[in-house]
Amino acid sequence: MEKIRIGIAGYGNLGRGxxxxxxxxxxxxxxxxxxxxxxxxxxxxxxxxxxFKTDALEEKQDIDVLILCMGSATELPIYTPKYAAMxxxxxSFDNHNDIPKHFANVDAAAKKAGKLAAISLGWDPGxxxxxxxxxxxxxxxxxxxxxxxxxxxxxxxxxxxRIEGVLDARQYTVPVESAVEAVRRGENPVLTTRQKHTxxxxxxxxxxxxxxxxxxxxxxxxDYFADYDTTVTFITQEELDRDHKGLPxxxxxxxxxxxxxxxxxxxxxxxxxxxxxNPEFTSGVLVAYARAVARLAxxxxxxxxxxxxxxxxxxxxxxxxxxRAHML
Amino acid sequence: MEKIRIGIAGYGNLGRGxxxxxxxxxxxxxxxxxxxxxxxxxxxxxxxxxxFKTDALEEKQDIDVLILCMGSATELPIYTPKYAAMxxxxxSFDNHNDIPKHFANVDAAAKKAGKLAAISLGWDPGxxxxxxxxxxxxxxxxxxxxxxxxxxxxxxxxxxxRIEGVLDARQYTVPVESAVEAVRRGENPVLTTRQKHTxxxxxxxxxxxxxxxxxxxxxxxxDYFADYDTTVTFITQEELDRDHKGLPxxxxxxxxxxxxxxxxxxxxxxxxxxxxxNPEFTSGVLVAYARAVARLAxxxxxxxxxxxxxxxxxxxxxxxxxxRAHML
Numbered sequence: 001m002e003k004i005r006i007g008i009a010g011y012g013n014l015g016r017g018x019x020x021x022x023x024x025x026x027x028x029x030x031x032x033x034x035x036x037x038x039x040x041x042x043x044x045x046x047x048x049x050x051x052f053k054t055d056a057l058e059e060k061q062d063i064d065v066l067i068l069c070m071g072s073a074t075e076l077p078i079y080t081p082k083y084a085a086m087x088x089x090x091x092s093f094d095n096h097n098d099i100p101k102h103f104a105n106v107d108a109a110a111k112k113a114g115k116l117a118a119i120s121l122g123w124d125p126g127x128x129x130x131x132x133x134x135x136x137x138x139x140x141x142x143x144x145x146x147x148x149x150x151x152x153x154x155x156x157x158x159x160x161x162r163i164e165g166v167l168d169a170r171q172y173t174v175p176v177e178s179a180v181e182a183v184r185r186g187e188n189p190v191l192t193t194r195q196k197h198t199x200x201x202x203x204x205x206x207x208x209x210x211x212x213x214x215x216x217x218x219x220x221x222x223d224y225f226a227d228y229d230t231t232v233t234f235i236t237q238e239e240l241d242r243d244h245k246g247l248p249x250x251x252x253x254x255x256x257x258x259x260x261x262x263x264x265x266x267x268x269x270x271x272x273x274x275x276x277x278n279p280e281f282t283s284g285v286l287v288a289y290a291r292a293v294a295r296l297a298x299x300x301x302x303x304x305x306x307x308x309x310x311x312x313x314x315x316x317x318x319x320x321x322x323x324r325a326h327m328l
Numbered sequence: 329m330e331k332i333r334i335g336i337a338g339y340g341n342l343g344r345g346x347x348x349x350x351x352x353x354x355x356x357x358x359x360x361x362x363x364x365x366x367x368x369x370x371x372x373x374x375x376x377x378x379x380f381k382t383d384a385l386e387e388k389q390d391i392d393v394l395i396l397c398m399g400s401a402t403e404l405p406i407y408t409p410k411y412a413a414m415x416x417x418x419x420s421f422d423n424h425n426d427i428p429k430h431f432a433n434v435d436a437a438a439k440k441a442g443k444l445a446a447i448s449l450g451w452d453p454g455x456x457x458x459x460x461x462x463x464x465x466x467x468x469x470x471x472x473x474x475x476x477x478x479x480x481x482x483x484x485x486x487x488x489x490r491i492e493g494v495l496d497a498r499q500y501t502v503p504v505e506s507a508v509e510a511v512r513r514g515e516n517p518v519l520t521t522r523q524k525h526t527x528x529x530x531x532x533x534x535x536x537x538x539x540x541x542x543x544x545x546x547x548x549x550x551d552y553f554a555d556y557d558t559t560v561t562f563i564t565q566e567e568l569d570r571d572h573k574g575l576p577x578x579x580x581x582x583x584x585x586x587x588x589x590x591x592x593x594x595x596x597x598x599x600x601x602x603x604x605x606n607p608e609f610t611s612g613v614l615v616a617y618a619r620a621v622a623r624l625a626x627x628x629x630x631x632x633x634x635x636x637x638x639x640x641x642x643x644x645x646x647x648x649x650x651x652r653a654h655m656l
Contacts, residue, residue, distance in 0.1 A: 020589050024468045045589050100653050120656055127462060129656045130640060131599075134455055136655070137616035137643045138609060140352045184602070259612060261348050261373050265604035267612075271459075272600065274512070276593035281466060284587060284595075288465035308641040308651050312458060315465045316636075323636050325428050327464070328448055328457045 004294045005031035005062060006287070007087065009054060009079070010069035011042055013247065014092065017283030018067050019045055025287055027317050031063045032056075063087055064297075065290040069283075077102060084110040084117045084304070088297045090290050092122040092282055099125070107304035116297040117304045121289045122282035123273060124148070128253050130307050131271035135255030139267055142257025145183045147175035147196060151249025151278060159224045160201055163217050165209030168237055170244040172200040175251065186256040186266035192227075199230040202244055204237045249278035288315040332622045333359040333390060334615070335415065337382060337407070338397035339370055341575065342420065345611030346395050347373055353615055355645050359391045360384075391415055392625075393618040397611075405430060412438040412445045412632075416625045418618050420450040420610055427453070435632035444625040445632045449617045450610035451601060452476070456581050458635050459599035463583035467595055470585025473511045475503035475524060479577025479606060487552045488529055491545050493537030496565055498572040500528040503579065514584040514594035520555075527558040530572055532565045577606035616643040 006022055008015045011033050022028045023046065030049045035042050039051040057066070066087040070076050072095045080091045084106050093102050099120055110117040120126065124146070132144050153173045160169035179196055182189045189195075201218055205211055215232045219225055235243075250273040259265045275281045289307070292314035296305070313320055318327075334350055336343045339361050350356045351374065358377045363370050367379040385394070394411055396419040398404050405426070408419045412434050421430050427448055438445040448454065452474070460472050481501045488497035507524055510517045517523075529546055533539055543560045547553055563571075578601040587593045603609045617635070620642035624633070641648055646655075 017587075020587060023589070024587075096656065099656050100649065103652055123466075125656045127466065127597075130462065132655050133640045133644060133651065134458065137640065138455065138612045140612070140645075186602075259345075259348060259352070259605060259608040261351070265608055267604060267609050268602040269455075270598070270600040270602075272598040274514075274596040274598075276595060277587060280587040280593055281595050284466045284468070306648075306652060306656055308644075308648070308656070309639050311637050311639050312461045312465065313636040316461060317468075320634075320636070321428065323461065324431055324634060327460050328424070328427050328453045328634055328636070 001027065003027055003029040004291060005029060005064045006290055007031045007034060007057070007061060007063035007066040008069060009034045009057065009066055009083070010075075011035045011037070011051075012069065013279035014283060015069035016045065017277070017280040018069055018287055019049075020280060021283045021287040022046075024284075025291070025317065028287065028291070032061060057083060057086070060086060064294045065090060067091075067286050067290055077105070080117065080119065081105040081109040084115055085113045086115070088116045088293050090118045090121055090286055090293055092126070092286060093120045094122065094125055096125065103304050103306070111303040114302050116293050116301050118289055118293050118306065118310065119304060120306055121286050123285060124251070126282070126285050126307060127273070128251070128271065131253040131269075132255070133308055135253065135257075135269040135271075138269065139255055139257025139259065141259075141263060142255050142267075143188050145191075145254045145256075146251065147180050147254070148251040149173035149175050149197065149249065151251070151275070152244075152247050154247070156199065156201075156224055159221065160203060160218055163214055165206050165214055166203055167206050168204040168240055170202045170240060172202075174198045174200055180252065180254070183254045183256060184268060184270065186268050188256055194228055197228060199225055199228045201230060201232045202235050202240060203232055204240050205234055246276065247278045248276055250274045291315055291317065329355070331355055331357040332619060333357060333392045334618055335359045335362060335385070335389060335391035335394040336397060337362045337385065337394055337411070338403075339363045339365070339372075339379075340397065341607035342611060343397035344373065345605070345608040346397055346615055347377075348608060349611045349615040350374075352612075353619070353645065356615065356619070360389060385411060385414070388414060392622045393418060395419075395614050395618055405433070408445065408447065409433040409437040412443055413441045414443070416444045416621050418446045418449055418614055418621055420454070420614060421448045422450065422453055424453065431632055431634070439631040442630050444621050444629050446617055446621050446634065446638065447632060448634055449614050451613060452579070454610070454613050454635060455601070456579070456599065459581040459597075460583070461636055463581065463585075463597040463599075466597065467583055467585025467587065469587075469591060470583050470595075471516050473519075473582045473584075474579065475508050475582070476579040477501035477503050477525065477577065479579070479603070480572075480575050482575070484527065484529075484552055487549065488531060488546055491542055493534050493542055494531055495534050496532040496568055498530045498568060500530075502526045502528055508580065508582070511582045511584060512596060512598065514596050516584055522556055525556060527553055527556045529558060529560045530563050530568060531560055532568050533562055574604065575606045576604055578602045619643055619645065
């Protein structure tokens, strides 16, 4: 059987994660890595894989599905619709508020070109979204809760790094365990932002920097920290490199609902992730759904889809017979 | 919009659960309850709902989806294919070994009649199956574990009731917490049947019955108890009725896998259910997927499907736009 040819656009943590995930999926191979850096300076992990300038994508490459491993803030809104006009594509667009607009743009481009796209794959959005949907269909009367962490938020870490006098930083999002437990007990608590998560910041300050001023700037930063109980710990670069090198993450989607004629029974559904590597797990989901995109495109599907629209059987490399015999 | 008309075939715990679930789904209504008992002796919870003898189904009823609320051992293998030749149907067939055969029978009957069927919906098989699939696609290198309980097994309770001198019984399946914790830590332990679950039996013995003999019969019963550490506690009927009336259940599907170029990172996915009422939760899933069957049948799909084949969007009563805006 011919392998599914995966293009990787962008070669940061996520792109390297996709490369590792392809290695674990024998029905796939890497068609090429596309980067804005100097290709000769990029060393792929996979033997024999070619690296190109992103511009090479402008001339039709032999790719079944292009996985866009770029940022949601400024890159994906441009590049997913752009490449959906030439390739089957998939991305991990995670700006929840802008999903409807992004979907419309990608859908229009893909439909016009007769290509298929899938957006917002990964774990949130992605498997967490699917879990919210599954729990909601089983329990129409209930509440969904999503807790993130304990894990590194790269966006928040970057926000701290932009402060004057900060050399480096790592920010952990931490769920408030008592809130998680109350939800698990089916209490359906009303929780403010502050009651759901705390934020832990590990900061390397420049010599002579005003640490108290840095701390105040962090804890009062609107959107990022002001609505949370935030702790700031100053450490050395050596300590940061030694103790905070990984990108762990995870969290829980919990739905608690009522069933019965008088809604007398409590039912709780939880989907929980405990991840050593956030980008590698996201990549695993992207690669599996790239398989689904390749298959659905072969069946003639075009336009944009989300995880809600794709039967899970399309994302797995086993036959329906095997799935029914061993997984059902 | 016209409501989806649900037929309920079988009116035990599961049938009543379906009735309660339809109440929570305003886009549905009950077309009729079909029972082998005397219809005049059956009192539905829903005002105005008619009760018929099961035979009435032989003459085409005005039903969009017939939900078969019957046992997997002897009834569903006969009745799901039979009614799939006349109606769109859904069942909770849970005899894992016989699923391929059941699927083939139902698929043939439904295809021939131009009807659509979905089998093995509920939580295991059902949402647990979907969770095994989701975790496996994200983590191709890993192991799936399924733990059930703490919860009442009706099959095991019935097996005890058949022993001479036993008046009533309740059996709880209990996961071994240390095994669950080892799996959660990503240790991928090899576990025997005995190491995964224990069985707790609460038994009401007849006056003068030989309790030690009953205990020995239980703990040595092949298939049901012999491979487990089983405890037997004798109680009065009053205690059983007071303390063991409910049908709680639940459990966890856990997959622990490795990612990274050298598989250096541990990733753990867990899907967990904590249910006050097993039949009511199963019913909620059945009713939601009955919606999916009704919609897919309208699109012209025929034959048999499983939870792996059905996009989750079809099971939810919200538009794709709403799902993308609020659930993704």
